[in-house]
Amino acid sequence: MKKLINQQPGVVSRWALGLLPFVLIAVVYTLSSNARLAENPNDKLLPAPSHMLESMTRMAFEPSKRTGELLLWQDTGASLERLAIGVGLAALTGLVFGIANGAIPLLRAGFSPVVTGISLVPPMAILPILFITFGLEELAKIMLIFIGITPFLIRDLQQRTMEIPEEQIIKMQTLGANTWQIIVRLILPQIMPRLITAVRLSLGSAWLFLIAAEAIAATEGLGYRIFLVRRYLSMDVILPYVMWITLLAFLLDFCLNRYSHWRYPWFHDRSL
Amino acid sequence: MAIIELKNLWKEYGSEVVLERLNARVEAGEFITIVGASGCGKTTFLKMLLGTENPTRGELLLDGKAIPEEPDATRGIVFQRYSVLPHLTAERNVMLAGELAANRYTGHAFGARRQELKASAQVMLEDVGLGHAINKYPHELSGGMQQRLALAQALIKKPRILLLDEPFGALDPGIRKDMHALVIKLWREQQLTVFMITHDLDEGFYLGTRLWVFDKDRLDPQAPGAYGARITYDLPVGKDDHGTLEDIATRVDSTARVLG
Incomplete structure (x- = not known):
């Protein structure tokens, strides 16, 4: 028997072990929900999965009685638009100033100094x-x-820029590059994958700020929807919305990561 | 006229003297190998030739004029590592110098000019033995191949002076021999003036036409920084004796052939 630190899971057991916690959470939730609903069929705190599905179907496919909109898609569109513009502008500014x-x-x-102060x-x-x-x-x-x-983006990219080996900057000069050419041919292309990494890290905060701002005035x-239905204790909407936000966050992160690997293979394969 | 001239050259950092009273003349086409203990100012001297460090006293002349105080296209360099750009393929690394010259804003070349650069990059890569790796990124190349690429990248710009800072220090001995042959070949073809730092005394004797040993001839163990290093040996290695150079070249060539 090998020591524990030397035992590696195989493909199947890796997936099984990875999925296990999710299954456990689902089981514990369903059991708790069933127990509460058995006691009080009108309980709102832990709605049954079927109830959540029903509410989400209503949010996604039935026009709202008040506005005639499909609320889930309207909310998603509005939030993603804010997030995209906010993060996009931040990435551009971070790139230029970094x-x-x-x-x-x-x-x-x-x-x-002023960037450090503001941060x-x-x-x-x-x-x-x-x-x-x-x-x-x-x-x-x-x-x-x-x-x-x-x-954060400016400071991170500034640091990453300063980490580019001095040798390469000297090399560019010996090949006849001026300052601008060093930036567009050496620094910018090398910083782009690092920008994607920094944006991925900052997306968590971006979601936090988005939902906070939407909760207060929107x-x-x-975020607005979650805080609105909170008044009616509508856990059947809040819980699926939270899962939906989580899924969106995951997909964004996943796409950025895939894109970076596809576009900048030299960056990701380097350490191999 | 001498291409490089050192006139009573000093380099000090505060009270620490790194190099003192360096005097030498280097003619175009010489191949100078520099050896010496670590911390004897070999790299500092190379940095002064490069322009990233400036002399504190005395003069360092290029063609009789003070050497520019920043790196430029007259002096090419190959470092021990990080010499090539990781985000460009081998071909693009070699095309870079031409692309930078083609457009001072974008640093890119287009159309016929681009095809020309591509063609000459391919010739250059064939020349250094990387014809099969044109579209590979540096991280896909071995250490020796990366240094070949670095040489190709530097030499396509046709610098008059080539600076080599322990370029083969990280390579296996067999590969090193190959690289020696390559450097000698390129030096002859392009009529370069080469300054090469090495840790390997054999390499210093074996390559080149002139050997400089940097050493502190006055050394106070209580204050090692009190006196700087000087050129303690300035030996012609086969320079006056053409037979020796031929001899070295033949040996290098035959070694290269054996190692394929």
Whole structure:
């Protein structure tokens, strides 16, 4: 018998072991739900899976009585749009300032301290300022995501830029490159996969800021819906919505990761 | 006129003297190997030739004028590692110099110009023995192949001076011999002036036309930084004696043939 640290699971047991916790959670939930419903058929805290499915079918495929919209898709569309614009702008800003700060010492001297300072401001603390400045519409929510993750992206990409080996920057110069060419031919292409990694890391915070902003002031959106139906203790909507958000987050992360592997093979295969 | 001239050259960091009173003249076409203990300022000297470090006293002249204080296309370099760009294939790495020259904003070449660069990159890659690896990324190449690629990338720019900073230090002995043959061949073909740092004394004697030994001839064990290193030996290696060079070249060639 090998020592425990030397025992590797096979393909089948790896999948089985990975799925086991999910199955356990589902079983425990169903048992608890059944127990509560047996005692009180109107219990709202742990709705039966069939009940959740019913509610979600209503949210997804029946037009709302009040607005005539398909609520789930409307909410999803609204939230993803905010997330995409907020994260997209943050990624672009992070890329430009991260590379500029990382590559050019004169710019770094000017911008780096202020970026560090701003990154220490808790974004939620300035949410009221955002609502006052940008109103309660889309802009404030996008700005919260933007302000929340941009300083992290700038600092991370600045660091990654500075980690590019000095040898390569010298090499570019000996091949006749000017500063701009060093940025577009050496630094930018090498930073792109690192940008994707940084965005993947920041998506968790981006979702947090999105849902927080939607909870406080919105008329549609996944976060808005959860906090709206909370008033009616509608766990049959909240729980599937949370799972739906989780699935969306997973898919986003998965797609970014796949894209990065496909587009930047040199980056991911390097360590092999 | 000498291509490189050192006139009473000093390099100090604060109170620590790294190099002192260096005087030498290097003619175009010389192949200088530099050996010496670690910390004797070999790499500092190479960095001064490169332009990333500046002399604190004295003069370092290129063609009789002060050497530019930043790296440029007159001096090509191959480092021990990180010399090639990991995000470009072998071919694109070699095309890079031409692409940078083609457009000063995008650093890319298009159309006929691009085809030309592609063709000459392929010739260059064949020349260094990488004809089969044109579309491979550097991480797919072995250490020796990466250094071949680095040489091809540097030499396609036709620098007048080639700086080699322990380029074969990380390679297996057999591969090293191959690389020696390659460097000698390229040096002859392109009439380069080469400065090569090496840890390997044999390599220093074996390659090149002139050997420099960097050493501290005054060394105070209580204060090792008090005095700097100088060129303690400046030996012609087969320079005046053409037979020796031929001899070395033949031996290198035959070794290369054996190792395939």
